[in-house]
Amino acid sequence: MALNISVIAPDKIVYQNVVDEVIIPSKTGLLGILESHAPLLTALDTAGILRIRNGNDWLPIVVLGGFAEVEEDKVTVLATAAELGKQIDVSEAKLEMEEALKKFNKAENVKEKNEAAQSLKRTKVRLEAALNQENK
Numbered sequence: 720m721a722l723n724i725s726v727i728a729p730d731k732i733v734y735q736n737v738v739d740e741v742i743i744p745s746k747t748g749l750l751g752i753l754e755s756h757a758p759l760l761t762a763l764d765t766a767g768i769l770r771i772r773n774g775n776d777w778l779p780i781v782v783l784g785g786f787a788e789v790e791e792d793k794v795t796v797l798a799t800a801a802e803l804g805k806q807i808d809v810s811e812a813k814l815e816m817e818e819a820l821k822k823f824n825k826a827e828n829v830k831e832k833n834e835a836a837q838s839l840k841r842t843k844v845r846l847e848a849a850l851n852q853e854n855k
Contacts, residue, residue, distance in 0.1 A: 722754055724771060724794040726780055726801050733801040734780060740772040741794050743787045752789055759789040766841040768804075768848050769796060779804035779848040783841060804848035812846040819843075 724741055726734040741752040744767025750759070762785075763769075769780040785798035819842040823835035 722752065722792050722794055724796070726769065726782070726796045726798065728798050728801040733798070733803065734771070734778070736771075736773070738771050738773045742770040742772075743794075743796070744768060744782065745787070750787075752794055754792050756789050756792075758791075759787075761787050763787060763796070763798060765837065766844045768844055768851070769801075777851070779851045781807070781845050781848045802845070802848075804852035807845055807849035807852070809846070809849045812842065812849045816842040816846050 721737050721739055722741060724734065724736060724738050725732065739753075743750040743752060743761065744764040745761040746764055747761070750761065752759075763782050765784050767782055769782045771778040771780065781800075781802045781804065782796065782798040783800040785796065785801075787794065787796045816839075819835065819839040823832070823839050826832040826835045
């Protein structure tokens with residue numbers, strides 16, 4: 720027996736499969752989920768990488784906020800936005816990261832700094848997921 724996982728964004732089902740392990744980026748830290756895990760409901764981090772293991776292969780999925788529920792070997796991730804790491808262009812992600820870093824460094828007040836920090840976090844997560852997928 721294994722885990723059934725569904726990763727759902729508002730506009731599509733991003734991923735659905737039977738897998739061996741899931742690592743969820745929750746607001747309180749990373750949560751490892753194996754079969755027979757206790758029921759759980761958790762908020763996702765504002766930007767994080769959901770990692771799914773099937774055999775020896777890991778699949779990174781960028782998730783931007785939402786919730787995850789674990790119940791009876793079923794993991795349901797309802798994300799505000801989600802993207803498979805293999806669908807992210809590495810060079811584009813690097814450029815986005817550089818731009819976000821420039822905006823962060825130019826921010827002049829607390830509001831601008833907070834917005835730039837969130838943008839920087841999202842671009843960093845996207846780049847990390849793309850690079851992790853590229854190394855496969």
